[in-house]
Amino acid sequence: MARNTQVAADHNAPPITRLLAEFVATHPSRGWSDAVDHEAHRTFLNWLGCAVGAAQHESVDSALAAVQTLQPAPQAAVLGRAERVDVASAALLNGISSHTFDFDDTHLKTIIHPAGPVASALLALAELTGASGRTLIDALVLGIDVSCRIGNLMYPEHYDRGWHITGSTGMLGAAAGCARLLGLDAQKTAMALGIAASQPVGLREQFGTMTKPLHPGAAARAGLMSALMARHGFTASERALEAPRGLVQVVSTKAAWHEATDELGQRFEISFNTYKPFACGIVIHPAIDAAVQLRERGVRPEQIERIELKVHSLVLELTGKKEPKDGLQGKFSVYHGCAAGLLFGRAGEPEFDDAIVTRADVDALRRRIVATVDDSIDEAAVDMTVVLADGRREHVFVEHAIGSMQRPLSDAALEGKFHALSDGVLGAARTADLIRAGWSVGTSADLRALAALAQP
């Protein structure tokens, strides 16, 4: 997992975020000399003159034309809510919500979550332009191909350096997808990629805060606006990705250029996309999978005397929390995942709710689990034996968990996951309609009906 980064990390930096924030929030008004205050006026005046002076420049013309595309709000759906907002804000908000539960898709070669930036930009833009579903699916495949190929080219060094690769490649995928959806030619598509290249989003330090899901959202927004600006003549470097001071060399020490074009148009990176069946870290998935399998064989919690779990040491290192106190801790407990699988047959977001994690029967079942380390078992596998009250033993070995490349989530399981996420928001019947609309999106003449279905 951990690799050496090329630059030694400094773990002892002073808390400058907090110190500067306190300074900005509390320093008294005009708490400086007259000379400083006069300089502030000179700074303001000089800025004002420069802005007025260039106001008729073509760069302002084309950026303004792009911004005016957003007028008047509201233009596009905030999925799962009643509100409608301008198309760029819809890309932002849907990008945030799609990654909020960390339950979205994963391109395992790069751990990019590819749909958030690309699909969020595309559906919003398609609502505005009336693009067909076929156009959206084409743009989705091509946009994801671009972001994942740039990811392949820089991974893992770029990620190790501290970039949240979903946001720092996602703006390229969103720009490419939106350029395709808008029907831009190759030259303008190159400009869209170039404009987007100056706007990578995302630090790994933000993991555990709302800014993590902001990354795909902001990338979606930036990519969409880049395509709109390119359409109206805004320019960027034609070598914004590959030049010595272009994106790749600025944010990565690895640049395997061939990844951009190897089998281009033959191998599509979306083929390597996977979908999490369980709303928690991937390392718990095999144990949950095993528990669900035992439940499906008829094992019932009240029959269980003991559960013996053999796992790789990494599993307990990362998720060895035996008595989780709330939902978030539950996501870092292989014991809780296992109990949820046996009790509920699933481990979606609801099974990591605080109320579930602290429920007495859940706690009691967790306590009957004995986990032992066995490094002969792969970290992606698990060996589970349930000892029943009558002395019977049920055994299951999971080599690759459901949701992996080897055992992809079935379409039916994907529908089940969708229902678990959406029924509480839209109701089961509306959710079923939305799922049908999703499966047939490639033949849909207009995506506005689908977007409307996704609003309560």
Added chain:
Amino acid sequence: MARNTQVAADHNAPPITRLLAEFVATHPSRGWSDAVDHEAHRTFLNWLGCAVGAAQHESVDSALAAVQTLQPAPQAAVLGRAERVDVASAALLNGISSHTFDFDDTHLKTIIHPAGPVASALLALAELTGASGRTLIDALVLGIDVSCRIGNLMYPEHYDRGWHITGSTGMLGAAAGCARLLGLDAQKTAMALGIAASQPVGLREQFGTMTKPLHPGAAARAGLMSALMARHGFTASERALEAPRGLVQVVSTKAAWHEATDELGQRFEISFNTYKPFACGIVIHPAIDAAVQLRERGVRPEQIERIELKVHSLVLELTGKKEPKDGLQGKFSVYHGCAAGLLFGRAGEPEFDDAIVTRADVDALRRRIVATVDDSIDEAAVDMTVVLADGRREHVFVEHAIGSMQRPLSDAALEGKFHALSDGVLGAARTADLIRAGWSVGTSADLRALAALAQP
């Protein structure tokens, strides 16, 4: 000037921007297998379920509240134009226009152009909230302090790495300034800085394209939105700047932490701000300054037989273009700058117009200039002698050009520069009113009147 970067640049990368753009623009619809197309539908469906499922999460609540601040457009002025747009778009557009002529302010210690990101965000936000001019000036001083201190901390390694430091620190200054203008407490200000930290903008590869001025504009927009989101409860890492995977360590190999807080509240970075008197590269400024001084002594172009210019070798290396063919080439010609200074007494944006650069009398004067290299002269200095038709010689030596820290642009000269930029857009009388409003901004009760003056 050129320093070694820590990572060797690869100048032979393939043209992947263009190759990927061609692929995206020209690959046929559904030009892949059914399996790929089905995977695209699974990707779309999974994304849709995740977005709907998290739609009621507090992260979406707070981001939506921030976005709804933008509704309904139009809320703020596009300076120098008649249009009004939403507040975030106004920050973007005014940030672009203020940097379009590369004529804005310079914090010479870091070559940050500090006002673009900060002032563009602040004036737009102040129009919306009705903040006083005093509040704006306070926020401007503090916001610029934050971006320039983070710049001091990372410069020059961060810039050498390829980042356009104006945009990659500007979002912090804009976030800090907007947090101050909104009256956020220290905790929320830290969140604003944290949210902004994930959104650095700007590659040096973009120099020469419209995406260069996009950098301060996009930074203004990102900082403004970060403050609005923080106000509504959006969270980020409290160590987003300094953590091992925080902004500074991700985008810079230099991290002189003390620069963030040395003399904080005593030394203000805005004190080190400078304003270009001439609309071209800084290396030509001493020669233009000398030419203007000779003109002010009464030297008239028709009297001139020959101009002898002694300069540091770097000046001719960067700006040795003797026969510029258009305005852009004129900006890289010390000969043209010198001729403009003698003919017009200034070298603003109009003096670099194509029509001026190609004018016969301008060309004739340029041909009478003989420049020689003398490396005993500093690169910030010039030695100029004019030989007149009657045999007289006039000599001037400029040690520090007007506009440098040593010879700051006077307030009167700043007003002259403003008129040269604005008279053609707003007219001279309106411009004079706007200049008065700018000087008195610190005592203005409401900035809407000033913003209205800046619209034709």
